[in-house]
Amino acid sequence: MAEAKRSEDVTTVDVFxxxxxxxxxxxxxxxxxxxxxxxSHIENAFNVPYMLKTPEGKVKNPEFLTQISSxxxxxxxxxxxxxxxxxSLKACxxxxxxxxxxxxxxxxGYSSWVDxxxxxxxxxxxxxxxxxxxxxx
Numbered sequence: 001m002a003e004a005k006r007s008e009d010v011t012t013v014d015v016f017x018x019x020x021x022x023x024x025x026x027x028x029x030x031x032x033x034x035x036x037x038x039x040s041h042i043e044n045a046f047n048v049p050y051m052l053k054t055p056e057g058k059v060k061n062p063e064f065l066t067q068i069s070s071x072x073x074x075x076x077x078x079x080x081x082x083x084x085x086x087x088s089l090k091a092c093x094x095x096x097x098x099x100x101x102x103x104x105x106x107x108x109g110y111s112s113w114v115d116x117x118x119x120x121x122x123x124x125x126x127x128x129x130x131x132x133x134x135x136x137x
Contacts, residue, residue: 013079033052051087
């Protein structure tokens, strides 16, 4: 049996490299909460929350891998992002251990994407996006 993957085994790229991967056919998996995702997100992103808000605080989504497997294939090339890079790194480890082969973590998450001027949200000026994506519950 293969040795379990750890965070050191995850390939992490900056937002500009991630944008290049997305433009060459990689899929974007946003693992933020539905609330964060609905505020603003990268175009054509899939959203499967890694953590869920509960009355007791945030807990890991027990259905995360099941939900991923229902919409994505293990051979898909994925860029995984969250708000700042923490949840997406954990999600990448779980995905690698589940047998997904082409998983890349986006360093800095959506906050970095917006800060780098990559957000293309026609409805909201970038200052509003920065406030929205940096919101911490």
